[in-house]
Amino acid sequence: MPPSPCAPEEVRRVACVGAGVIGGGWVAHFLARGYDVTAWDPAPDAEEKLRRLVDAAWPALERIGLADGASPDRLTVAATAEEAVADAQFVQESAPEKLELKRSLLARLDAAAPAGVVIASSTSGYPMTDMQTEAADPGRLVVGHPFNPPYLIPLVEVVGGKQTDAAAVEWASRFYKVAGKSVITMERELPGFIANRLQEALWREALHMVANGEATVKEIDDSITEGPGLRWAFMGPCLTFALAGGEGGMGHMLDHFGPSLKSPWTRLEAPELDDTLRAAMVDGCDEAAGGRTIAQLVAERDQGVIDVLRATGRLPRQRTEGTDGIAHNSSTMGDEK
Numbered sequence: 001m002p003p004s005p006c007a008p009e010e011v012r013r014v015a016c017v018g019a020g021v022i023g024g025g026w027v028a029h030f031l032a033r034g035y036d037v038t039a040w041d042p043a044p045d046a047e048e049k050l051r052r053l054v055d056a057a058w059p060a061l062e063r064i065g066l067a068d069g070a071s072p073d074r075l076t077v078a079a080t081a082e083e084a085v086a087d088a089q090f091v092q093e094s095a096p097e098k099l100e101l102k103r104s105l106l107a108r109l110d111a112a113a114p115a116g117v118v119i120a121s122s123t124s125g126y127p128m129t130d131m132q133t134e135a136a137d138p139g140r141l142v143v144g145h146p147f148n149p150p151y152l153i154p155l156v157e158v159v160g161g162k163q164t165d166a167a168a169v170e171w172a173s174r175f176y177k178v179a180g181k182s183v184i185t186m187e188r189e190l191p192g193f194i195a196n197r198l199q200e201a202l203w204r205e206a207l208h209m210v211a212n213g214e215a216t217v218k219e220i221d222d223s224i225t226e227g228p229g230l231r232w233a234f235m236g237p238c239l240t241f242a243l244a245g246g247e248g249g250m251g252h253m254l255d256h257f258g259p260s261l262k263s264p265w266t267r268l269e270a271p272e273l274d275d276t277l278r279a280a281m282v283d284g285c286d287e288a289a290g291g292r293t294i295a296q297l298v299a300e301r302d303q304g305v306i307d308v309l310r311a312t313g314r315l316p317r318q319r320t321e322g323t324d325g326i327a328h329n330s331s332t333m334g335d336e337k
């Protein structure tokens with residue numbers, strides 16, 4: 001791969017190929033961050049749908065803050081994929097999740113984009129190794145897996161394939177950061193990357209429960225939004241469970257509840273909870289805590305839950321004065337102390 005023609009900080013023009021749910025979301029994101037965006041999608045009504053998606057997203061983007069000069073008017077819709085990428089400094093592919101289609105499309109984009117420009121795929125699970133097989137310059141092809149909607153959810157998982165140059169992975173990770181995303185750069189390919197592997201585990205259990213009549217869809221959704229989901233918005237599953245061990249942290253949590261991993265709660269096979277895995281979990285939690293004590297983490301978690309409850313309308317944003325001069329709120333959960 002020739003060196004990228006510009007540094008991530010110098011990018012002004014982005015091409016988005018495939019403009020459905022995710023491609024359109026990327027377009028909205030890049031426009032809001034002040035880029036010139038050229039999009040292409042073969043569907044006959046693609047431009048109309050894309051502009052509608054951007055218009056619908058724009059009020060939310062205004063609320064969270066636009067970059068200087070950001071405007072939906074900086075979107076151009078190209079007539080071909082080649083035209084879309086001809087002048088691009090970064091390319092984001094978001095075509096349907098079909099391996100053969102991705103392979104030939106990425107080869108086509110590689111043939112048309114300026115030399116060295118990094119091309120990222122939004123794929124939600126294909127390893128880049130399997131998608132880069134037909135490209136003349138596979139070194140510049142990376143995965144940049146977003147979350148829906150890409151204009152609001154910060155995370156992008158970045159990973160290369162066997163033929164990807166490390167410099168392209170590094171460049172893409174830096175570019176996404178400059179473009180306002182939160183990036184996890186993976187050292188090696190993993191089917192489903194990190195977040196989808198976790199989501200799919202939960203999803204598989206949900207489908208098992210529904211298929212067996214063990215829980216309703218609503219019960220499954222409520223069990224997350226009224227339960228662990230409130231914590232996961234700001235503290236991941238590992239640190240959250242470390243707090244289940246009280247002062248003993250993850251070590252006590254594993255000693256206490258670890259054996260129940262073998263109970264038939266799950267349809268997935270549990271890994272052997274050996275000393276190595278135990279140590280990796282304990283060390284990982286210590287590292288993630290970054291010196292914060294259990295008490296500090298508990299306080300942080302509690303405040304985080306309150307913030308999420310407020311943000312989702314389950315706690316009032318502000319107390320209001322009633323005619324009796326007493327502060328009221330409409331929540332059934334009460335206000336925080």
Ligand SMILES: NC(=O)C1=CN([C@@H]2O[C@H](COP(=O)(O)OP(=O)(O)OC[C@H]3O[C@@H](n4cnc5c(N)ncnc54)[C@H](O)[C@@H]3O)[C@@H](O)[C@H]2O)C=CC1
Binds near residue numbers: 041
């Ligand atoms: N929907 C989601 O929640 C997420 C999807 N993704 C990934 O994003 C990619 C796109 O998925 P969605 O936006 O959900 O699908 P979608 O079906 O909403 O959009 C796909 C778009 O690609 C267009 N298209 C069809 N053939 C094409 C071609 N040969 N070249 C370029 N565009 C073509 C279609 O007209 C359509 O507008 C997939 O790789 C998917 O795995 C990633 C994260 C989340």
Ligand SMILES: C[N+](C)(C)CC(=O)CC(=O)[O-]
Binds near residue numbers: 124146147148196199
């Ligand atoms: C449903 N999905 C597997 C395509 C979802 C993702 O890939 C990420 C997300 O937005 O949850």
